[in-house]
Amino acid sequence: MIQQGILFVLAAGMFAAVNFLGIQLPANFSQIGGLLLVFVPVGLWLLLSWRPESSAPQPRQRLINVAIISGLAANAIAIPMVQDFFQVDLWLPLAGAINRIIGYSFTAGITYEIIKYLVIRYTVWPDDFSERFDSVAYGTAGAIGFSTVLNLIFILSDTPPPDIAALRIFETTTLQLATSLIVGYALAELRFSRPTPLLLPSAVAVAAFINGVAIPIRAGLVNATFNLTTSAPKSLFGLGFAVALFAVVVAVVSFLLRSTEQQAREAAPSQEGELR
Amino acid sequence: MTVIEITGAPEERISPRQRWSHYFVLLFGVIGLLVGINLRDSALNAVSVYVNTEAGIRAAYPRNWLIDFGTDYVFRVRNTTEIGFKTTIQIAIRPVGANTTGWNVLTAQTLNRAQTLAAYNVTSIEPYTLPDETQATIMNYSYVAADTNPFLQSAPTAVRGSDILVIKRGQAIIITFLSNAQLYNENVRILNQFLRDLEF
Numbered sequence A: 001m002i003q004q005g006i007l008f009v010l011a012a013g014m015f016a017a018v019n020f021l022g023i024q025l026p027a028n029f030s031q032i033g034g035l036l037l038v039f040v041p042v043g044l045w046l047l048l049s050w051r052p053e054s055s056a057p058q059p060r061q062r063l064i065n066v067a068i069i070s071g072l073a074a075n076a077i078a079i080p081m082v083q084d085f086f087q088v089d090l091w092l093p094l095a096g097a098i099n100r101i102i103g104y105s106f107t108a109g110i111t112y113e114i115i116k117y118l119v120i121r122y123t124v125w126p127d128d129f130s131e132r133f134d135s136v137a138y139g140t141a142g143a144i145g146f147s148t149v150l151n152l153i154f155i156l157s158d159t160p161p162p163d164i165a166a167l168r169i170f171e172t173t174t175l176q177l178a179t180s181l182i183v184g185y186a187l188a189e190l191r192f193s194r195p196t197p198l199l200l201p202s203a204v205a206v207a208a209f210i211n212g213v214a215i216p217i218r219a220g221l222v223n224a225t226f227n228l229t230t231s232a233p234k235s236l237f238g239l240g241f242a243v244a245l246f247a248v249v250v251a252v253v254s255f256l257l258r259s260t261e262q263q264a265r266e267a268a269p270s271q272e273g274e275l276r
Numbered sequence B: 001m002t003v004i005e006i007t008g009a010p011e012e013r014i015s016p017r018q019r020w021s022h023y024f025v026l027l028f029g030v031i032g033l034l035v036g037i038n039l040r041d042s043a044l045n046a047v048s049v050y051v052n053t054e055a056g057i058r059a060a061y062p063r064n065w066l067i068d069f070g071t072d073y074v075f076r077v078r079n080t081t082e083i084g085f086k087t088t089i090q091i092a093i094r095p096v097g098a099n100t101t102g103w104n105v106l107t108a109q110t111l112n113r114a115q116t117l118a119a120y121n122v123t124s125i126e127p128y129t130l131p132d133e134t135q136a137t138i139m140n141y142s143y144v145a146a147d148t149n150p151f152l153q154s155a156p157t158a159v160r161g162s163d164i165l166v167i168k169r170g171q172a173i174i175i176t177f178l179s180n181a182q183l184y185n186e187n188v189r190i191l192n193q194f195l196r197d198l199e200f
Helices: A002-019 A029-038 A040-053 A063-085 A097-123 A134-158 A162-192 A199-222 A235-275 B016-044 B102-116 B181-197
Strands: B047-052 B057-062 B066-068 B075-078 B088-095 B118-129 B135-145 B157-168 B171-180
Touching: A002 A040, A002 A162, A002 A235, A029 A040, A029 A134, A029 A162, A040 A063, A040 A134, A040 A162, A063 A097, A063 A134, A097 A134, A097 A162, A097 A199, A097 B016, A134 A162, A134 A235, A162 A199, A162 A235, A162 B016, A199 A235, A199 B016, B047 B075, B057 B075, B057 B088, B057 B181, B088 B181, B102 B118, B102 B135, B102 B157, B102 B171, B157 B181, B171 B181
Parallel strands: none
Antiparallel strands: B047 B057, B066 B075, B075 B088, B088 B171, B118 B135, B135 B157, B157 B171
16 A cells, blocks of 8 residues: 555656646656656565565565566566457457457456466465465565566557656556455465355456456546547546555455454454364 | 474365365356457457449458448448558459450559559569459559648558459459558458458
C-alpha cells in the first residue's frame, strides 16, 4: 500500500507538473525518463518490501527469485502470446464493449494470471508459505517482476512523454498487483485451510476477468472522445480507475485474509482443548 | 553428532484436495485459452458475403472492410481501419474476344497504370492455380502511392500489388490485391482466404 501510495504521488505529481504547472521536459528525455520510471516500482519494492526481510526472524528468501522468474516468463511467454499469437491489437479494439471484456479476459487475462500462478506454484508454494501473509509478499514480488516487463515493452515500443508513462506504469503495476493478491489469497487458503478445490481456479478466473474488464475500461476512460470540437485524452480518469480498483481489491483480500487468520487462531486453542 | 534431515519431494506434501485444485487451474487455463483462440479466429476470419448475380460472382470479404462499387470494377473492398495505405481487394470484369490471351489483358493493364501510377513497375507474370484448380495468370507489380491531399503532409507509400487473371465465358475476371509493400506478406493471407471462398 505504501509503495503504491508513493507511486501514485509520483505519477499524479508528474502529470500535474506537466499539465497544470506547464513544466516541459526535453524531448530527448522521453525515453530515458520513461526507462527510469519503469524501475521506480522495482526500486520501491526492493526498498520497502525486500530489504526489511533481511532483518526479519524468518526472512522470505525467494522473493527475488519470484520477481525475476515472473519477469522472464512475461517477456518469454505472456507478451509473445498476447501480441503475436492472439494478436489482440488486430481485433479487440474494434469489438463492442462486452466482446472486448470477454476477449481480453480469455486472452490477456488468462495468459497473465496462469503464468503468474505457475511461477508462484513451482517456486515457493507450498514450502515457503509459512503464514497466510506470505501470499501477499510473493504475489507482490510476482506482480512487480511481471509488470516491470509489461512497462518496459510499453516504453520501448511507444516512447510516450514521461507524464503519460508515469500514469501508465502506475496503472499497469496496480492492476497486476490487484490480480496477484486475489490469486495469492486462494493459494494461502489452499495451503492453510481446506477450501473447495474450485477456490483456486475461481480466483484465477476472477483475476483474469478483472484484467479483461480493466484493460478496455481504462482505455475507454482515458482515450479522447470523438466529437466535432477539440478533445483531449482524460488521463486522470484512468488514474482514478486504477486507484479505485486497487483499493477495492486490497480491502476485500485484506478482510478475507484477516478473518480467516482470526478464525484459524480461534480454532487452534479449541482443537488443543479437545485433544487434552 | 550428525543430523540427517530427510525430506520428501514437495509433491508428496500436497494433499489430494490441493492437487486437484491445481489440476482444475490448469484445466481452466487450457479451456480458457481454447476459448480465446476461438474468439480470435472468429474475429479475424469473420466475413461478409457479397453476391452479384449479374456478374455471376459470390465473394466473402473480411467483415468491417468498406465495400464500394465503381464503373471500372464490379466491387472493391478496403480495410479502412488501417493506418496509411488501405489494403484493397478488387474484382473487375472486361469483355474479351476469342483470340484475346491473358498476356493481352495484362499488357493493357500495365500500359494504363504506367500513365497514372508513380514508379509503376511489373516484377513478374507467371501461371497461377486458384484454390478450385482453375488455371490463371498472376502479375505482380509495385508502385508508389501518395495521398491526393497535399495538406495531409503524409509520406508516399510503396505499394505491392497482384492481379490474378482468369478468362472464362468470354470475359476476363481480374482480381486485384493491393497492400503496403512492407505488410504484403502479412496481408496476403487475406487474399488467399478471399480466393478460397470466391465463386464465379
